[in-house]
Amino acid sequence: MSKKIYFKAIPFNKELVTLALESGVDGIIVRGGEESQVLALGRIQVLKEEDLLLIPIKSKQDEDEVIKKCSLGKLVVLPEDTEIIPVENILARTQEVGMEVSSLEKAKTALGILEVGVGFLVVTSRGAKDLKEIVKVSKLKQGKVELQPATIKNIKNIGLGHRVCVDTVSLLSTGQGMLVGNSSKFTFLIHAETEANPYVAPRPFRVNAGGVHSYTFLPQDKTCYLEELEPGKEVLIVNNQGETEIAVVGRVKTEIRPLLLLEAEVDGLQGSVIIQNAETIRLVDAKGKPVSVVQLKEGDKVLCHVDEAGRHFGMRIKEEIIEK
Structure with missing residues (x-):
């Protein structure tokens, strides 16, 4: 805190x-x-x-x-x-x-x-x-959050939708990103745009996070939807070791883009995330290295965070909540 x-x-x-x-x-x-x-x-x-x-x-x-x-x-x-x-x-x-x-x-x-x-x-x-x-x-x-390698079970094109780019006022480093998921119980480490690319210059302040409906983590063990982020709001940045820090949002870009549904599993628990279908979008593999979504395939492992708690208005609660 x-x-x-x-x-x-x-x-x-x-x-x-x-x-x-x-x-x-x-x-x-x-x-x-x-x-x-x-x-x-x-x-x-x-x-x-x-x-x-x-x-x-x-x-x-x-x-x-x-x-x-x-x-x-x-x-x-x-x-x-x-x-x-x-x-x-x-x-x-x-x-x-x-x-x-x-x-x-x-x-x-x-x-x-x-x-x-x-x-x-x-x-x-x-x-x-x-x-x-x-x-x-x-x-x-x-502090730290626990990250686990999850096995990718399915990758599917789902057409167009609104996705959110989170531009922070911090220069992030290789290995850092944000935890994002369709459920707050199972989130994926989405890597910041720190890596060189033949087509686009690095944007180390940016995390192309995913669909507007997605959960992400805030400081003090809170969550919110990506659509709720705005300039001045604090978000939780996580690296490939689970070490966390605060970054402040400087700008939020919401645009219609082609999207992918990525489903994964760890220890019998299943989770998913919707992200943009573009080479610059990266997750983090089991070795802590950024890997582009266009290179991922079923059976690959990516770093995720599993949390048993449910959420009500972003606050941790003990309640049976079923999310699909």
């Missing part, structure tokens, strides 16, 4: 505030009266030092005080030197508490406690050198 990152610019330093803005932090913390100096540099949330409560943890009573203040909607921050066990005790009761950090390693530790991590980070000026990496780790990286 994406975490908010605040940079503590105390004492105020124009160069470090500029670095923080360029790094993509959510807010800047300054002393009262210095807010206008930040806003002169960019549009961003500005907090005064007194807007946050820094509570050292020395006893069980301090833990209870943190919980109480969080329940009242206060921005509570733990000092960087807080021991792990008290932080675990607090996170078991609330995930709204933040923590000061001054390095990438400290940030990773804070974000990994009890696997859920603290609710937000306050990066001190000593951590400015790692700020860009801290933002990347906390906001873009989204």
Whole structure:
């Protein structure tokens, strides 16, 4: 889950505030009266030092005080030197508490406690050198999903239909793409257009994802239909190792194109996806390599994600849902 990152610019330093803005932090913390100096540099949330409560943890009573203040909607921050066990005790009761950090390693530790991590980070000026990496780790990286090789059972031309190209504002790499399928329970890794082609230049920001009705994954274990995507919306990018990150949609192109129905099976479970019939459309084979749909045949294996949960308005639910 994406975490908010605040940079503590105390004492105020124009160069470090500029670095923080360029790094993509959510807010800047300054002393009262210095807010206008930040806003002169960019549009961003500005907090005064007194807007946050820094509570050292020395006893069980301090833990209870943190919980109480969080329940009242206060921005509570733990000092960087807080021991792990008290932080675990607090996170078991609330995930709204933040923590000061001054390095990438400290940030990773804070974000990994009890696997859920603290609710937000306050990066001190000593951590400015790692700020860009801290933002990347906390906001873009989204953990892993399990990918399995599925055996293709059928490939069929189904005529014309509306398909969706998702143009992100990120430059994707070989091995990366989006999970897309006719059912959210069985999705295929559709590869980004990163590969060279004799006819068309690479478009590494693009995933030619499939039919408008198809499911794809969003951050925080949500799904949506491709037709629902729009500029500014976040989508989940997955690589051939199952590692995930967030990308923001910059443009969505929906056009009528010839389509293919691809059906596959893994461990007795069957799934399908509808994609454009074009050489530039690639899935990912069992070795993690992109493979064009025009080269695929029955018996080949491609990477898929199988999920037992049903979905209601994109949210995971436990309910018997039959999709064909």
